[in-house]
Amino acid sequence: NAGVTQTPKFRILKIGQSMTLQCTQDMNHNYMYWYRQDPGMGLKLIYYSVGAGITDKGEVPNGYNVSRSTTEDFPLRLELAAPSQTSVYFCASSYGANQETQYFGPGTRLLVL
Amino acid sequence: AQSVAQPEDQVNVAEGNPLTVKCTYSVSGNPYLFWYVQYPNRGLQFLLKYITGDNLVKGSYGFEAEFNKSQTSFHLKKPSALVSDSALYFCAVRDSGQLNDYKLSFGAGTTVTVRA
Numbered sequence: 001n002a003g004v005t006q007t008p009k010f011r012i013l014k015i016g017q018s019m020t021l022q023c024t025q026d027m028n029h030n031y032m033y034w035y036r037q038d039p040g041m042g043l044k045l046i047y048y049s050v051g052a053g054i055t056d057k058g059e060v061p062n063g064y065n066v067s068r069s070t071t072e073d074f075p076l077r078l079e080l081a082a083p084s085q086t087s088v089y090f091c092a093s094s095y096g097a098n099q100e101t102q103y104f105g106p107g108t109r110l111l112v113l
Numbered sequence: 114a115q116s117v118a119q120p121e122d123q124v125n126v127a128e129g130n131p132l133t134v135k136c137t138y139s140v141s142g143n144p145y146l147f148w149y150v151q152y153p154n155r156g157l158q159f160l161l162k163y164i165t166g167d168n169l170v171k172g173s174y175g176f177e178a179e180f181n182k183s184q185t186s187f188h189l190k191k192p193s194a195l196v197s198d199s200a201l202y203f204c205a206v207r208d209s210g211q212l213n214d215y216k217l218s219f220g221a222g223t224t225v226t227v228r229a
Contacts, residue, residue, distance in 0.1 A: 058216060101147070
């Protein structure tokens, strides 16, 4: 039982490049989330999904896209990378919403130059 | 709107001394409160949560937290700190009244350093 896994661990992008951050969970959780973590700012929700085929915007969705074709996978797409997207990205999942605990992956560190 | 404040950026304690990390929250309904810990270059690990019931919640690694509704606080405590407790700690809240809002609101984090 690996929990939540993310790839890659670290990536350097040039301005304007695109990439996909991968997230997979093996806990059969319905809910999945993408957060970004910036120093001194806590975590901000980018997008979330309540099940396969259903996604919605969080607090800071601009510049990102997501899809959820299966229960296990929730990739995050950056279409035109900008320096403001330099951050650490965390994927999380939970069985339900409300009081359910969210379980986090190890993170992807992204540097846009 | 829901929000969390962690008033201390850093907490420094000696090993063996009590450790407290402060958290206050703001919600319109009843809160669901969580504490997470992040070790360097790692993801967030769940420590404990308050949903309802007993105001004193016990969690992993000897940590506990006390929910205080009148003071809107959820401080994290450990009676005797270890050097290995040195990490970044996050408090988070969800408003139980916001049924279609799945967002967890996180505080900015408190860096705990336990010196030997």
